[in-house]
Amino acid sequence: MEGLEIRNCNSKKGKALFATRKYEQGEVILEEDPLVSCQFAWNAAYRYLACDFCMRPLETPEQNVRRLSCKPDIVLPHSNSFELNLECVTSCNHCSVLYCSESCRERAFLTYHRLLCYDTTDAQHPITVLLEAWKQMHYPPETTSIMLLVRILAYIEQSPDPPAASARVKQFCHRTVNEDAELVHKLLGEQFTDQLNTLRELTSNVVNGDYIQEFLTPEGFCSLMALIGTNGQGIGTSPLAQWVNAVVEITMSDDERQQLDLFIDKLYQYVEEESGTFLNTEGSGLYQLQSSCNHSCLPNAEPSFPYGNHRIQLKALKTIMPGSEICISYLDECSLQRSRHSRQKELAQNYMFVCWCERCIEQASQPDCTSEEEMSEDEVDADD
Numbered sequence: 382m383e384g385l386e387i388r389n390c391n392s393k394k395g396k397a398l399f400a401t402r403k404y405e406q407g408e409v410i411l412e413e414d415p416l417v418s419c420q421f422a423w424n425a426a427y428r429y430l431a432c433d434f435c436m437r438p439l440e441t442p443e444q445n446v447r448r449l450s451c452k453p454d455i456v457l458p459h460s461n462s463f464e465l466n467l468e469c470v471t472s473c474n475h476c477s478v479l480y481c482s483e484s485c486r487e488r489a490f491l492t493y494h495r496l497l498c499y500d501t502t503d504a505q506h507p508i509t510v511l512l513e514a515w516k517q518m519h520y521p522p523e524t525t526s527i528m529l530l531v532r533i534l535a536y537i538e539q540s541p542d543p544p545a546a547s548a549r550v551k552q553f554c555h556r557t558v559n560e561d562a563e564l565v566h567k568l569l570g571e572q573f574t575d576q577l578n579t580l581r582e583l584t585s586n587v588v589n590g591d592y593i594q595e596f597l598t599p600e601g602f603c604s605l606m607a608l609i610g611t612n613g614q615g616i617g618t619s620p621l622a623q624w625v626n627a628v629v630e631i632t633m634s635d636d637e638r639q640q641l642d643l644f645i646d647k648l649y650q651y652v653e654e655e656s657g658t659f660l661n662t663e664g665s666g667l668y669q670l671q672s673s674c675n676h677s678c679l680p681n682a683e684p685s686f687p688y689g690n691h692r693i694q695l696k697a698l699k700t701i702m703p704g705s706e707i708c709i710s711y712l713d714e715c716s717l718q719r720s721r722h723s724r725q726k727e728l729a730q731n732y733m734f735v736c737w738c739e740r741c742i743e744q745a746s747q748p749d750c751t752s753e754e755e756m757s758e759d760e761v762d763a764d765d
């Protein structure tokens with residue numbers, strides 16, 4: 382971990398990632414693969430075809446946009462600017478799960494799949510039953526997946542050194558028992574206690590063993606749910622988004638560019654109309670270094686998925702000096718432009734913390750400039 386260190390930041394933010402050397406704007410700070418990752422259950426149900434291990438798309442951008450927009454005749458120009466090698470696609474030797482390569486198949490089997498191999502067409506199989514229960518409790522847009530939790534448990538249980546694997550999992554952001562319960566309540570809604578018990582029972586039918594007993598108690602399971610809710614990083618590997626990124630780089634006349642931009646806007650509109658919420662992130666993963674990155678409303682780094690799979694890259698948005706904390710934004714561009722009041726509200730509602738970033742601390746001493754529109758949204762919220 383050259384050039385970086387994880388250490389305690391303060392009592393408000395907990396652990397944080399710090400630079401131990403200078404990073405120039407645009408420089409890659411880190412790249413890492415997740416401990417485990419998985420597709421969201423609803424995305425899989427909508428046949429979002431991706432490698433079961435690394436989430437690389439297993440369909441071309443054209444196939445992807447035709448399916449998501451329900452327009453089978455759409456033709457994407459410059460399709461050759463996006464290469465998708467589907468020749469190496471393979472499946473598990475024992476079940477029908479698909480992988481983009483032999484290497485992903487082997488790594489999945491070694492990490493968790495040995496314990497989770499099952500006939501995906503068997504409606505009675507404990508994994509199918511668990512996924513169906515999860516889908517009924519957690520409608521899109523999903524923010525995490527019960528499969529991520531199941532893969533963590535299988536990862537510990539089939540590890541050559543289960544206590545060490547369990548310790549690695551426990552290093553992720555930790556909260557108190559009450560905070561865990563509050564977070565899971567938020568994740569599952571009003572029925573949370575019953576639903577948590579159902580999920581716990583169904584999960585222990587899927588994966589069980591000596592080394593994971595502590596995670597299958599009511600408290601341990603709640604804590605693991607909070608762990609995936611707090612640390613799960615959304616993974617975006619949409620082939621359509623990758624095609625858009627590739628065509629933006631092509632040199633063309635202003636006229637052609639304008640036509641192409643209009644065409645892209647229309648594509649997104651079609652997709653949004655048919656299956657909007659399935660477009661942006663297709664799953665989530667648990668990253669050891671990345672998950673120690675705190676949020677800032679003035680971020681100095683940005684994560685992306687440049688390889689079209691679950692490998693994350695963190696790049697500097699500005700020059701970062703040694704000793705500085707490296708922060709990303711948990712909010713989207715649009716929310717970042719809003720007042721402190723609105724940003725704090727969104728972070729509290731979606732991530733359950735009060736933001737102590739530099740920008741919020743500085744703005745706390747100034748009069749809040751919440752717009753009338755934001756105020757009236759708050760009033761609507763308050764009425765709810």
Ligand SMILES: C[S@@+](CC[C@H](N)C(=O)[O-])C[C@H]1O[C@@H](n2cnc3c(N)ncnc32)[C@H](O)[C@@H]1O
Pocket residue numbers: 393394395396397553554555611612672673674675676677732733734735736737738
């Ligand atoms: C993915 S973890 C980041 C690492 C975390 N600080 C730790 O100690 O493991 C996300 C959690 O960090 C804390 N956090 C992140 N950004 C924060 C901020 N700007 N202000 C206060 N707490 C923050 C919140 O508790 C949040 O749920």
